[in-house]
Amino acid sequence: MDGGAQSPAKKRKTSWKKDPEAVKENILAIATEEFAAHGLSGANINEIARKTSTSKRMIYYYFGDKEGLYCKVLEGVYGSLRRSEDLLDVAGLEPVEALRRLVEATFDAHANAPHFIRLVMIENIHNGDYLRKSDIVPKLNRSIIDKLEEVCARGKDQRLFREGADALELHWLISSFSFYNVSNKATFSASFGTSIYSKVHQAILKKKATDMILAAVVNGHEPSSWN
């Protein structure tokens, strides 16, 4: 699919060019695939090297060892998700619509970030050891919590939201079905079939889950999608 690096016409004179950033990026991209696919111990450095346009030597040159590479991969996917969360702007929406938008966006973001999901699963298998060692932790998913807090505050101010609406608890709930929906697709399908993973059923689940959150948070909200 990509390849093409071997085309002789391009680089016949200077046998190779120095381009550290591109090399690092290339390694990280492949490593993300491989770690996401096979886990930390399951991924194979030789295989990663083979799929890059560089050599195993360069992996160790830039990342030290397998764990170092894994950490950078982890930081990369967390960074991507955070950047996508930062793009979301609900400050202009009224509270109920803002919350609906946040839930739906979280659901979609998870559905569209399979690498992130898998690497978080893998990291949880390792008890979060590498995430904790990394320096990205503090600012981690801060932005999504900030947004939820802002929306909750406005909702309560306007007497639209119940007082029990709590940003962290909401994030826990919203993340749970958004994450589980992707992370446990394989075993859930094996047990109960693939029906809920059809495009239409996914839309229904998103709608019902969103409505359920709203029914819990918003005073007098009728969860009409459950009728």
Added chain:
Amino acid sequence: MDGGAQSPAKKRKTSWKKDPEAVKENILAIATEEFAAHGLSGANINEIARKTSTSKRMIYYYFGDKEGLYCKVLEGVYGSLRRSEDLLDVAGLEPVEALRRLVEATFDAHANAPHFIRLVMIENIHNGDYLRKSDIVPKLNRSIIDKLEEVCARGKDQRLFREGADALELHWLISSFSFYNVSNKATFSASFGTSIYSKVHQAILKKKATDMILAAVVNGHEPSSWN
């Protein structure tokens, strides 16, 4: 640390006894720990053997290879969960109470089955390949779905539940927060602190999540724990 197997005084006469079932059980118990702790590729057969009261050779004698052992471990934990689900009887309760009980029981069952959670996570990393190969799949989590279906049917008959209440969708929702709560504890804590994992906060989350489900399903249910 352990050792002691070399002490000559103990076993000078009958050096060993035949007890295949006990040996198999012993291997399975240790292997469950190790696979749950380190994953399929992360677990080490030599280490498993060392922790058993038998030898590596016996693992291969009874389970063929590493994957065979893993499959039996997987079947074991799924079986345990299913048996615990079978014990739950809500047929005598009126629909709303029955549903509340099912949600709470699922939440607690997951919280108390860390091995199951980790092995399901691991199995999902492997795309459910081994679960699908196993012969336990058909009857898998059938009982919990049957119970939900029975309760939903009664609830709708009595015009207590909304028509949109669907057993499989409910199971997806209930499982999601029950599972995520345990599976992602490490990364969630790393990001947002451990506050939600205190005993009291866990009870609050269970209450609120249950109330949220009820508010979605039950006509006119007021989610009072959110006030």
Added chain:
DNA sequence: CTCTTTATGTACCTCTGGGTTAATTTGTCA
């Protein structure tokens, strides 16, 4: 134009870990 630093390729080393071979002991049934 050299000297140094950075970047890269090739070949290699080591040891771990999954899996096996072969012999030995225990139980059982004619």
Added chain:
DNA sequence: TGACAAATTAACCCAGAGGTACATAAAGAG
């Protein structure tokens, strides 16, 4: 009681994966 199967032990094998040594080409400093 002796052959035969089942259970078990100890020692071994070896591919493969993580990691390294060493030489060297490119780029930058002076």
